[in-house]
Amino acid sequence: MMPIEEAVYISELFDIRTTDNSGRACFASKDLKKGTDVLCLTKCLGASTCYEFRKEVCSQCFQYDGGQRMKVRLNNKFLKGAGLWFCTENCRDQFLRQEHVDHLIDALETLLVSWEIQAKKRIGSIDRASNSSISTEKIESLWQDIRDNWITRIDRMKPTKRVLQLPIINEDEYVCARFVIHCLFTLKTTDTSSLHMAAFRNLQSNESSKISRFPVLLDLQKRVFQTLYILLPPFLKSGFDIPTFRHILGSEYGNSFGIWQNEEASDSREYLGYWVLPEASFFNHSCAPNLIKHRFGNKMIFTLNSDVTKDQELCIDYKDILDLKVDERRHILKENWFFSCECPRCKIEMQIN
Numbered sequence: 001m002m003p004i005e006e007a008v009y010i011s012e013l014f015d016i017r018t019t020d021n022s023g024r025a026c027f028a029s030k031d032l033k034k035g036t037d038v039l040c041l042t043k044c045l046g047a048s049t050c051y052e053f054r055k056e057v058c059s060q061c062f063q064y065d066g067g068q069r070m071k072v073r074l075n076n077k078f079l080k081g082a083g084l085w086f087c088t089e090n091c092r093d094q095f096l097r098q099e100h101v102d103h104l105i106d107a108l109e110t111l112l113v114s115w116e117i118q119a120k121k122r123i124g125s126i127d128r129a130s131n132s133s134i135s136t137e138k139i140e141s142l143w144q145d146i147r148d149n150w151i152t153r154i155d156r157m158k159p160t161k162r163v164l165q166l167p168i169i170n171e172d173e174y175v176c177a178r179f180v181i182h183c184l185f186t187l188k189t190t191d192t193s194s195l196h197m198a199a200f201r202n203l204q205s206n207e208s209s210k211i212s213r214f215p216v217l218l219d220l221q222k223r224v225f226q227t228l229y230i231l232l233p234p235f236l237k238s239g240f241d242i243p244t245f246r247h248i249l250g251s252e253y254g255n256s257f258g259i260w261q262n263e264e265a266s267d268s269r270e271y272l273g274y275w276v277l278p279e280a281s282f283f284n285h286s287c288a289p290n291l292i293k294h295r296f297g298n299k300m301i302f303t304l305n306s307d308v309t310k311d312q313e314l315c316i317d318y319k320d321i322l323d324l325k326v327d328e329r330r331h332i333l334k335e336n337w338f339f340s341c342e343c344p345r346c347k348i349e350m351q352i353n
């Protein structure tokens with residue numbers, strides 16, 4: 001697998017250090033005042049919009065107009081528009097200014113064409129219920145089989161025969177494949193010695209916890225991998241292998257941030273999708289966080305909500321759960337993020353209980 005332990009340096013305002021019981025965490029490298037922006041990110045590894053919102057969310061800035069279709073599309077040779085929609089021409093032009101963007105569009109367009117060709121074979125949405133528990137050995141053996149048998153067989157086929165091996169994918173798998181394409185594009189076009197890439201390589205993978213909890217994901221991963229292996233155009237295919245694919249999805253499971261309609265938590269706001277911001281993924285959760293995260297379009301800012309002293313841990317709230325009781329908070333964190341919260345507030349409240 002890809003993750004390796006290397007020292008990760010993100011900012012002069014905080015250091016990343018290993019703790020006794022919550023992995024790596026971020027600690028203030030000096031006294032910092034309330035209101036300080038300790039991290040401001042505009043580059044993500046990959047982003048994904050939920051299928052139902054695919055035409056209603058801007059592919060560049062995530063603008064959402066209460067369910068209205070975005071007005072601007074690509075106006076070039078990509079006839080189907082690669083599944084990309086923009087709120088303004090300005091957003092579209094910003095998107096198109098990315099270096100090598102034609103390769104990203106090419107891959108998304110190829111996937112979209114295949115998805116539409118498959119439409120007739122898909123009857124409604126394909127249910128992939130699976131309750132059988134999945135061990136780490138089973139995960140390894142699936143990938144070994146794909147590497148030793150499936151890939152070997154596919155590589156021997158002519159391209160015209162290869163496309164006949166495409167699995168029929170459902171909406172979740174289609175959305176996941178788009179996300180992986182976006183990530184592969186970032187990996188391919190970003191300097192390997194950059195902060196962004198060091199952070200990505202070091203992301204914690206939650207592959208086995210997540211697949212044990214949701215066994216259906218193993219089949220999803222298999223189908224997405226097979227789809228991409230067959231369809232990816234050469235530019236992205238050259239950086240595509242099983243370890244990279246598993247690290248992209250394994251780290252997405254524990255490190256992605258939701259893209260919400262509004263900043264403020266409310267029951268009525270829509271969950272539009274998610275994105276992975278590797279540099280922001282070393283903040284641990286606390287039920288009394290000292291950082292607040294704000295998304296402004298495609299910019300994410302982490303701001304101190306109190307003064308902190310040197311060596312104090314910097315934490316965010318992962319799930320908007322601060323108003324809940326300690327047992328409820330801990331249950332949600334365990335179910336969704338697979339950890340027992342070690343934050344000071346939980347420790348105090350558990351003693352009181």
Ligand SMILES: C[S@@+](CC[C@H](N)C(=O)[O-])C[C@H]1O[C@@H](n2cnc3c(N)ncnc32)[C@H](O)[C@@H]1O
Nearest residue numbers: 022023024204281282283284285339341342343
């Ligand atoms: C986004 S990562 C944070 C960085 C992570 N500690 C690392 O070493 O990569 C989330 C993971 O950190 C750990 N974590 C975060 N907050 C925690 C907490 N309050 N108590 C215990 N573990 C925590 C869990 O393993 C969780 O899955």
